[in-house]
Amino acid sequence: MNESKGPEIRLLNANEIDVRVQSVSKTRNGTVGAVLLLYKDARVDMKILDEVFGIYGWKRSHELINGNLFCTISIRDKETGEWISKQDVGVESNTEKEKGQASDAFKRAGFNIGIGRELYTAPFIWVELSEDEYYTENVGGKQVIRVSPNVKFTVADIQYSEDRVLTSLTLTDKNGNVRFSTNGTAKAPTGRTGRAGASKSAGNTNKPPEENTPASGQQEAPGAMICPSCGGPISQAEKEYSMKKYGQEMCRACQRKAK
Template sequence: MKFRVLKASEIDCRIQSIGQNKTGAVGTTILLYKDARVDMNILDETVGAMNWQRGHSIIDGNLYCTISIWDEVKEQWISKSDVGTESNTEKEKGQASDSFKRAGFNWGIGRELYSAPFVYIQLDKSEYIERNGKLTSNAKFKVKDVSYDENRNIVRLVVVDSKGKVRYTFGENAQQQTQETVYNWQTLKARATQGGISEDDLVHYVTETLKVKKPSELTQEHYQQAFNWVNAQRYAKR
């Protein structure tokens, strides 16, 4: 069974972190994700609303979701499960939704998001404020266009702001970014976590492969190497 790739309208953008580079410019890294309703709609569309079901169970204090799909040939339910994490707002609802989306990834729904490039957008002064020494932003972004290759890897991506202005482009026939991308440990760790890589594994790679004693000693070149390694690990786990 093969599920279709996500449409641009089905991919949401979330501000993951905000930082200031050495020139004083402020930028944000963007996480691409799918909403649980996308999984529901694609399951309905692909196998039929009556041919799939979901269930939740608690294992060792963690909430798991199981998505089962009816196999007409084998005449049995085929199930795949994954665990969820808490949201910042509603604990139980967030875990249920997250576990459902992760179970959907196991079935292949939206798995192409694992091939997403590192999305960095430089913010205008009107798009962020500093509160208690911390930069925050309410800027909204969305995916305008996305294309994939035959292996379902993202080869083109266009992200726009709430006014429709193009703020990020990547890939085929896209004008490449000229602004400076600045990496830091938080964005690298967040990227690793998204791909199922623990902080311990990340630290081990940094110390053993890059020969850096601690994250504070990482250069931008080191970060680029680390991001490439994280992406390679993410693809291998698909």
Template structure:
């Protein structure tokens, strides 16, 4: 059983952070899926009567288990994950987030982990200074085009604004990429992490899953200095555990 990759109109864009330099503001944009998309794909692939979701509080955290009925064995197979609070409705946010994470474990939308670093320079009128002096933006972006390679990794991506103007492209010309994506700089510990992971053959999927689960970020390069310290600690423990098996 395999869930298909997400279509452009099934993916949402969210501004994760804003960066201001010399009066110019840029937005780091993440791709994500809505819980309704998970429900639709479960209905589409396994049938509405062949899956179920259950929630349970363990400690002070809300977990969700998404179970799919195996018709060959007559058993329910479940995969679980924990949710995080939203900024508005605590319980509803945890329930939705834990459900989406459990669906990620089934493979729904997992290709979003391969999203490129997406940086969009904001235009006048798309942002304003907040009360704390930091820039605020309510700009809306949507995915116009997306495509994947044979390994289900994103190899083409076009993001447009509310007026339909292209603001980010991947898989296009070098000139357009240069206009939308600045050169990345890495925090201390990044090179060490990459070398350790490579030398010890740590599966990239394990790294991506850890980063997405722990920091809600799609790529190692997006971690800040404090997060990188935690990530290095996790990697060393992971390598140690692998060596004892």
């Protein structure tokens, strides 16, 4: 008996992918850089759901389970009329708590449908920053590095293989300069680099310093958080606790070392 696979979810276009600064840190050699993550906006999920299933072919609902907000996306099977559902939980945002959690739950449920799942194959992205792209502030008596508000990175080009694996990625800054490329053609930032005495010469800044590269198997899914100290995974609770106690983001393992 032949089983229908149903409509295929298309791959995300470059202009449908946003770039977020996950963390900023200074390496042992003094270079300041940022770990970047690729993510999708909830509007992209709605757009693709409309394209593939029609505006009357899908629906969403939210419910609280043990204090956590879940979203369920249901797709109507045109042949049987039945609804097939996928569900996932959301994480609170730093701004509008309830709205952010609902939006995050919707996007995560969209991953279960297949929207943007190819982002899970993205490489580890580390970009060297120039001195005018970051600043430091005192948090709990310690200096914490932040990315300047005007810094923005964009997906200029993205390519996939036939089996939906990301094979090529190019990121540019607001001035159109290539800052990350999987083919190794990215150059150092045009301003003064975030390192005393560093030169302005071009070079491949795609390769993160060894201390910022996550160990094998630690590559996180889009939206996951990474410890800027070791490159391993870090939870929201660990992040908040370490900021209050140590003045910087650290996973549990790094917190033990800091004691």
